[in-house]
Amino acid sequence: MGNTIEGKVAFVSGGSRGIGAAIALRLAAEGADVALTFQQNKTHADDIVERIHHTGRRAIAVQADSADPDALVDALTRTVAELGRLDILVNNAAVFQTGLIEQVSPDDFEQMVAVNVRGPFVAAQAAVRHMTTGGRIITIGSNMTERVPFPGFSLYALSKTALIGLTTALGRELGPRAITVNLVNPGPTNTDMNPSDGPMAETINGFTALGHYADPADVAAAVAYLAGPDGRYVTGATLNVDGGFTA
Ligand SMILES: NC(=O)c1ccc[n+]([C@@H]2O[C@H](COP(=O)([O-])OP(=O)(O)OC[C@H]3O[C@@H](n4cnc5c(N)ncnc54)[C@H](OP(=O)(O)O)[C@@H]3O)[C@@H](O)[C@H]2O)c1
Numbered sequence: 063m064g065n066t067i068e069g070k071v072a073f074v075s076g077g078s079r080g081i082g083a084a085i086a087l088r089l090a091a092e093g094a095d096v097a098l099t100f101q102q103n104k105t106h107a108d109d110i111v112e113r114i115h116h117t118g119r120r121a122i123a124v125q126a127d128s129a130d131p132d133a134l135v136d137a138l139t140r141t142v143a144e145l146g147r148l149d150i151l152v153n154n155a156a157v158f159q160t161g162l163i164e165q166v167s168p169d170d171f172e173q174m175v176a177v178n179v180r181g182p183f184v185a186a187q188a189a190v191r192h193m194t195t196g197g198r199i200i201t202i203g204s205n206m207t208e209r210v211p212f213p214g215f216s217l218y219a220l221s222k223t224a225l226i227g228l229t230t231a232l233g234r235e236l237g238p239r240a241i242t243v244n245l246v247n248p249g250p251t252n253t254d255m256n257p258s259d260g261p262m263a264e265t266i267n268g269f270t271a272l273g274h275y276a277d278p279a280d281v282a283a284a285v286a287y288l289a290g291p292d293g294r295y296v297t298g299a300t301l302n303v304d305g306g307f308t309a
Contacts, residue, residue: 067094071096071148071149072094072097074154076154078110079254080253081253081281083110085286088282088285090121092286094150095119095145097122097144098110098111098121099126099134099137100125100126111123135184148193150200152202154201155181174217178225179225182225182228199232199243200285201228201246203226203247205307207225229243229299229300232298243297243298246300250266250267251277270305271306273305284301284303
């Protein structure tokens with residue numbers, strides 16, 4: 063690792079735990095100052111900010127529910143006000159809820175789509191107002207867009223599949239401004255959302271080619287590649303980081 067994005071400013075939604083925290087730490091290790099959002103857990107968010115400060119980078123944590131468009135836009139505005147610019151948007155925050163189709167309520171639908179779909183759209187809309195040449199928009203989807211091995215995932219898979227359309231269309235639209243737009247689709251990754259010692263973990267391990275869960279750092283490494291100079295010719299793309307789950 064080494065300072066490939068020195069002087070850049072990154073915004074990571076849901077950067078207080080799990081994959082988002084690993085992304086925030088990795089981008090800071092690569093030289094970026096980082097703003098991260100959280101929904102409820104300020105203690106975890108402050109911990110990640112402190113760890114970034116120890117690396118010599120600037121960092122702020124902002125409470126912003128991704129279901130609330132105004133809160134997201136305010137968080138991005140505050141990022142530019144406090145850290146001076148915005149170069150990298152990582153749409154990571156998402157909610158995960160399972161249920162057979164007869165069990166999904168209209169409120170469940172609204173909440174999932176508000177956080178997982180409208181959130182990335184609104185954040186991208188706000189971010190491009192601040193980004194200049196070389197900007198990066200990276201969204202965290204899910205490999206459930208390609209393979210769903212259990213019942214009960216229709217709403218989650220629907221929400222993540224919408225991000226493919228957002229990525230390809232926005233990649234086309236922002237190409238002339240030299241802003242790249244990409245989607246990273248993790249497979250099973252050891253976080254609070256999907257612990258590698260959970261009740262279905264052994265079965266899920268068997269769905270992968272590599273036979274085990276990812277560490278959040280594995281997903282962060284893909285994000286760092288897309289965020290850095292080596293990723294400059296990749297846009298509108300979806301990158302699976304799923305241990306061969308969809309192979
Ligand atoms: N883990 C997996 O196996 C897996 C697989 C495929 C895709 N993914 C995707 O990877 C991303 C990260 O997942 P994860 O496993 O790291 O999740 P996680 O462990 O549940 O962490 C979620 C993070 O997002 C924040 N968050 C949750 N709801 C939010 C909201 N409404 N507004 C703002 N922030 C919110 C949380 O903040 P608080 O701490 O305040 O709650 C936390 O920082 C998600 O997009 C998820 O769909 C995960």
